[in-house]
Amino acid sequence: MRADRLIAVLLLLQTKGRATAAEVARELEISERTARRDLEALSLAGVPVYSSAGRGGGWALVGGARTDLTGLTTDEARALFLAAGSASAAGPAAQAALRKLLGALPAPLREGARAAGTAVVVDAASWGRTAPPEPPHLPALQQAVVDGEQVVLGYRGRDKAPSVRTVSPLGLVTKAGVWYLIAGTEAGVRTFRVGRVTDVAPAGTPVVRPEGFDLRAAWEASAGEVERRRTETSVQALADPTLVPLLRRWLGPAHVAVGEPTADGRVAVELGGPSVPVLTAQFAGFGHRLEITTPEARERLRALAGELTELYAER
Structure with a gap:
């Protein structure tokens, strides 16, 4: 443990350039007394570490000396x-x-x-599809996140007019090959699909980071809202039990609730989705294997069946 800690102290000095014993203690979560003892041990061992007193003082490597020692296990x-x-x-x-x-x-x-x-290959494409290309403005947004600089963002949302706003890039997330920007705005933390960004220009001002901001927590909250919108409605149905695994693959396990079996061997299911029209369009092809029991959905399926009968009737 002492050897690992000494390596950590050395790498800390190499990274920061100069640090006080108190700063070393805080970074490594040790006591200030232990930090001072470790610094002195490095000096006694011949490592070019020296201390200076007064304002701006602390411990540093002589002449900015560096080491190739990584400390990695x-x-x-x-x-x-x-x-x-x-x-x-x-x-x-x-x-x-x-x-x-x-x-x-x-x-x-x-x-x-x-x-x-060389042990892992990440293929962002799902079966039957090609991987989406890297969004053209992704490098500029990555740079803004790293530099902590606000940007003037041009954006075209789905079914919305193009907009321009100044945002604070806080982090980037990739999900299934699609990139998203988590950014602070005047309306709070928002999520932008990077592929819909039309322009990125440096604003010349530092990022405003919300207190206690955590990128993973922000993304989980955003993803949870998307999931909520995807399941704003549900329909009831009776399904062939062999169809349930396919329904779960199509809709996601969280959107398929399986109830009790019925006397005729089927099972009661509740299927979630964004709207009744979308759900009925998805389920029409299952025929007798899935009987929808929600009245509104049944009416839509009858109308769809009439359209198909008329379209494909023998002439």
Whole structure:
């Protein structure tokens, strides 16, 4: 544990340039006394670490000295290359950085890290579809997130007129190959589909980050709202039990509630979706295997059946 901590202290100084014992203690979650003792131990061991007193003082590496020591364990190195080394997920810059890191790793760690870097391929395309292309404004938004700079965002929402607004880019999320921007706006934190962004221009002002903001929590809240809109209504039906797995694949397990079996061998189901017309259009092709019992949906299916009979009647 002491050796790991000394490595962490050294890397902290290498990253920050200068740090007080109190800052080291806070970063590593140790006591200030332990931090000071570790800093002195590094100096006594011949590491070019020195301290200076007064305002702006602290501990630093002599002349900005650097070390190739990464402090990574075998498991940490493998996890890093598994996460970032996918041939399809990592761009040229990331691949170049991983190659440099691989060269800096101690020899015993290299082979495992190299194998991990080629062990995973991420295919963003679902079956029967091609992967969506990378949105043209994604690099500019990534840069804005990293730089912490507000942008003037041109955006065209679904069924809405184009708009222009100044936003604070807080983070990016990719789901099933589609990119989303989580950003602060005058109306609060909002989610924008990056593929609908029409323009990105630096605003020259720093990002305004809500207190306690957490990207994962913000995305989960946004995704939950999307799921809620996808299931604003539901219909009741009687289904052939063998059809239930297909319904779950189509609608998602959360949108298919299975009830008790009936005397004729079918099961009662409740099927959720955005609207009755959308649901009836989806279910029409199941024929006798799925009998809708909700009156409004039955009426729509009768109308659809009449249209199909007229369209395909022999002439």
